[in-house]
Amino acid sequence: MNSYVIETVDLTKKYQDQFAVKQLNLHVPKGQIYGLLGRNGAGKTTTMKLLLGLVRPTGGKIHLFGEEHSRFPKQDYNRIGSMIEAPAFYENLTARENLQILARLRGQHRKDTVERALSVVGLQQEEKKQFRRFSVGMRQRLGLAAALMHEPELLILDEPMNGLDPIGIQDIRAYLLELCRNRGTTILISSHVLSEIEQLADRIGIMHKGSLLEETGLQELNQKSRRYVEFEVSDVNRAALLLEREFQISDYTVLEGRGLRIYEKLEQRAKVNQCFVAAGIVVDHISIYGEKLEAYVKSLIGGGGIG
Numbered sequence: 001m002n003s004y005v006i007e008t009v010d011l012t013k014k015y016q017d018q019f020a021v022k023q024l025n026l027h028v029p030k031g032q033i034y035g036l037l038g039r040n041g042a043g044k045t046t047t048m049k050l051l052l053g054l055v056r057p058t059g060g061k062i063h064l065f066g067e068e069h070s071r072f073p074k075q076d077y078n079r080i081g082s083m084i085e086a087p088a089f090y091e092n093l094t095a096r097e098n099l100q101i102l103a104r105l106r107g108q109h110r111k112d113t114v115e116r117a118l119s120v121v122g123l124q125q126e127e128k129k130q131f132r133r134f135s136v137g138m139r140q141r142l143g144l145a146a147a148l149m150h151e152p153e154l155l156i157l158d159e160p161m162n163g164l165d166p167i168g169i170q171d172i173r174a175y176l177l178e179l180c181r182n183r184g185t186t187i188l189i190s191s192h193v194l195s196e197i198e199q200l201a202d203r204i205g206i207m208h209k210g211s212l213l214e215e216t217g218l219q220e221l222n223q224k225s226r227r228y229v230e231f232e233v234s235d236v237n238r239a240a241l242l243l244e245r246e247f248q249i250s251d252y253t254v255l256e257g258r259g260l261r262i263y264e265k266l267e268q269r270a271k272v273n274q275c276f277v278a279a280g281i282v283v284d285h286i287s288i289y290g291e292k293l294e295a296y297v298k299s300l301i302g303g304g305g306i307g
């Protein structure tokens with residue numbers, strides 16, 4: 001048994017002759033925020049619907065909380081909160097009334113449950129407005145409140161920031177981070193906006209045309225996509241000393257053998273080279289590598305759509 005809250009093995013969903021999700025192997029660790037990134041039509045929504053049992057897989061397996069999907073106890077769906085596509089509510093009721101009904105259905109009888117959820121998403125002031133008069137952003141906020149209200153262990157949120165204004169995005173981001181860090185909630189969140197995922201996720205899965213192209217920690221991804229200069233020198237230890245002493249460069253790694261990777265002050269590489277040479281260090285090779293995270297992701301999935 002592992003500590004993945006969600007694990008899929010070759011999960012596949014085919015519509016007619018088209019794969020919406022193709023042999024997906026997803027690993028969402030407990031207590032982390034996992035960002036599913038992909039352009040429109042990449043298969044993010046279908047993946048989430050499969051996880052929630054809203055769509056039947058064509059093939060493959062799903063494990064939730066370590067339990068195979070088919071053996072997952074019905075009452076354990078309470079452990080999950082979700083928001084997929086446009087959430088449905090009673091049109092002629094207010095936000096509070098809608099949540100009160102939901103709380104009653106779920107057997108949540110604590111008085112402050114609804115108020116807390118309303119306050120988290122910033123809807124507590126909307127006393128009178130009926131759902132049918134809600135803006136897109138307000139509908140989204142109410143959907144989130146409904147997903148969060150029972151404080152689930154796992155949250156599955158499909159593009160939750162869509163339609164929110166920048167302040168709303170900040171509020172929700174801060175709340176999701178707080179949920180994860182302080183209460184250990186596991187969160188699977190999808191987006192087609194890289195910067196949103198970048199500011200939130202611990203792990204990231206990049207989907208394209210139904211497949212998972214890469215699954216990695218955000219730090220590793222940043223590292224991979226970071227620009228750096230690599231020097232090949234005759235004496236790495238002395239070279240490293242000079243970097244620190246003469247250039248105050250501390251963000252570097254020493255590779256096995258003769259390699260030295262520098263991640264900061266890249267524009268000073270010519271001066272660094274001169275300094276090494278002046279100190280009697282032989283420099284065999286200098287190269288600049290890497291690219292911005294955005295460019296890296298684009299290189300994986302092709303241009304457009306990710307911003």
Ligand code: ATP
Pocket residue numbers: 015019020021038039040041042043044045046047192
């Ligand atoms: P978006 O951000 O646009 O919602 P997505 O990454 O969530 O995109 P999906 O909605 O999962 O992508 O769609 C993946 C593919 O599967 C698309 O090509 C879509 O047209 C197709 N698809 C999804 N649902 C169905 C369905 N019920 N019948 C036929 N094809 C479908």
